[in-house]
Amino acid sequence: MKTITTVLELQNLIRSYMDNGRTVGFAPTMGALHNGHMALMNASAAENDITVCSIFVNPTQFNESSDLEKYPRTLDKDQKLLKNNKVDIVFAPHTTEVYPEDLDTTLSIDFNGLDSEMEGEFRPGHFAGVAQVVKRLVDIVTPDNLYMGQKDFQQFSIIQYMLNHIDSKTKLRVVPIIRESNGLAMSSRNMRLSASMKETAKEIYKVLKYVKRNKYRENARNLESYAMQRLAKTDGFKPEYFTIADGYTLQKIDRVKDSEYAVACTAVWAEGVRLIDNIILRKPRKMDIFVK
Numbered sequence: 460m461k462t463i464t465t466v467l468e469l470q471n472l473i474r475s476y477m478d479n480g481r482t483v484g485f486a487p488t489m490g491a492l493h494n495g496h497m498a499l500m501n502a503s504a505a506e507n508d509i510t511v512c513s514i515f516v517n518p519t520q521f522n523e524s525s526d527l528e529k530y531p532r533t534l535d536k537d538q539k540l541l542k543n544n545k546v547d548i549v550f551a552p553h554t555t556e557v558y559p560e561d562l563d564t565t566l567s568i569d570f571n572g573l574d575s576e577m578e579g580e581f582r583p584g585h586f587a588g589v590a591q592v593v594k595r596l597v598d599i600v601t602p603d604n605l606y607m608g609q610k611d612f613q614q615f616s617i618i619q620y621m622l623n624h625i626d627s628k629t630k631l632r633v634v635p636i637i638r639e640s641n642g643l644a645m646s647s648r649n650m651r652l653s654a655s656m657k658e659t660a661k662e663i664y665k666v667l668k669y670v671k672r673n674k675y676r677e678n679a680r681n682l683e684s685y686a687m688q689r690l691a692k693t694d695g696f697k698p699e700y701f702t703i704a705d706g707y708t709l710q711k712i713d714r715v716k717d718s719e720y721a722v723a724c725t726a727v728w729a730e731g732v733r734l735i736d737n738i739i740l741r742k743p744r745k746m747d748i749f750v751k
């Protein structure tokens with residue numbers, strides 16, 4: 460495994476692999492890696508000859524500077540983990556490599572409303588930053604396949620839209636959510652939770668599963684208000700939203716049975732940490748972006 464910090468060196472190495480007909484899978488991350496990230500690496504290693512993982516805490520996607528400052532940075536530990544998980548190249552660039560002064564990397568894509576609901580409502584500018592960094596990294600790495608987690612449902616939906624919009628040759632592959640044994644979705648931010656809150660936080664997945672079990676029994680507004688109330692009643696939780704949406708448009712739907720692709724997404728504050736999670740309520744059989 461090689462760790463590379465400059466764009467030039469990375470591109471030379473990747474070009475040498477691609478010139479030899481090797482396929483490249485790429486998983487962008489912000490580090491503080493856990494088994495959720497490793498699922499992306501494993502999916503990439505299974506489907507490509509070469510796996511590249513980037514570790515870059517992207518300043519342009521943080522709408523609160525305190526969140527950016529508090530974001531965990533554990534590069535040495537991350538490198539050890541990646542080495543044991545079939546990763547060939549770690550790209551750990553400095554901010555000036557990703558955003559050189561003489562390069563305009565801002566994007567002006569209209570995401571057709573995908574970026575305005577849910578996370579978009581509570582984290583203004585977040586998705587503009589995410590799209591900017593993923594586009595820049597994909598331009599650098601030129602992967603055959605791009606690996607992202609279902610954990611960030613709105614994020615991968617927006618990136619899929621962007622790849623289509625720019626007619627990219629890179630294919631998006633989405634990896635299912637990896638959870639702790641109690642059901643809490645793994646996240647780098649979980650390290651900031653106390654042990655007792657990590658236990659309490661399993662309630663989020665329980666509520667998501669309840670909603671899935673009852674998706675055809677109640678209309679979406681009733682399910683959302685039940686979920687919000689149950690989360691608000693949980694000790695130490697401050698739910699921000701619980702939304703049942705169409706999986707293609709991310710707009711709210713009234714009844715799950717009216718959408719062939721439907722998802723429930725939520726964000727909950729606990730001990731000053733913002734936890735997000737989701738569950739797919741319905742998925743069309745022929746959707747090929749999801750890794751099995």
Ligand code: AMP
Binds near residue numbers: 636
């Ligand atoms: P992050 O480092 O938080 O930006 O995440 C990097 C990638 O890992 C994103 O595509 C996330 O969706 C994915 N990811 C994070 N946590 C999980 C998880 N628990 N299960 C699956 N994928 C995840």
